[in-house]
Amino acid sequence: MTLSAAIPSWLPAAQILLLDAGLVLSVYLAWRTARREAGNVRRAVGLLMPWAALAIGLYAAAVWILFQPMQMRGMVM
């Protein structure tokens, strides 16, 4: 009996690229919103910073989760 379930080698890179696109899009949309809401560039940058930090934090967390081993070790302590 054979168990075969190979993971394609391109999958982690594709997953990271999706996360990359999400980060860039988030920061871009945050910047556009900040520019619309703020009167000048300096204030827009101030409005952007916390949201950009949040987006980068979520990106880092997602990458960290992506590389965690998802294996069941319930049978062995």
Next chain:
Amino acid sequence: MAKVTGWVFLAMAAPLFADGGAVLLHEQHPPFVITVFGSPVPLRAGNVDLSVFVQSSETLEPVLDAEVLIRLRSSRSEVKVRATRARSNNHLMYAASAHLDDPGKWDYSVTVKTGSQAVDLTGSFDVSPEPPKLDGYWPYLLLPFCALGVFALHQRLSLRRLAKAPISRV
């Protein structure tokens, strides 16, 4: 579009298995019914957990006084481990850890002994390469920051040009 995306993600998703990993083998060899589980799913080079559930073929009650030996063999290496109930969480199975050096096809044999009765089972499984390391993907991780840097530079230059441009009066 949402439907297509859903199907793409569904096709990429690995199947989920319950506690104990995937069933590698389930066979009836009187006087036993033997089930072998492997974890992680899919099996990867490195440390793997193997669990053997031994039942009586007549009553299907778990057999708790067996001696279980697992042999694993690839084209380049061989591993022998003794599976014990002490290593399993529920103490109904016989569990062992093994280190598989190479990805590829591995043959295994499981020997179950109780008193004078012994049963040998054989099978094989494919072992995937070791999980990817983060170090190998740093260009992908730098990419969004480069893109954002270029965008910030573009915004700075275009705003500066806008500030310098003469105000047109109607």
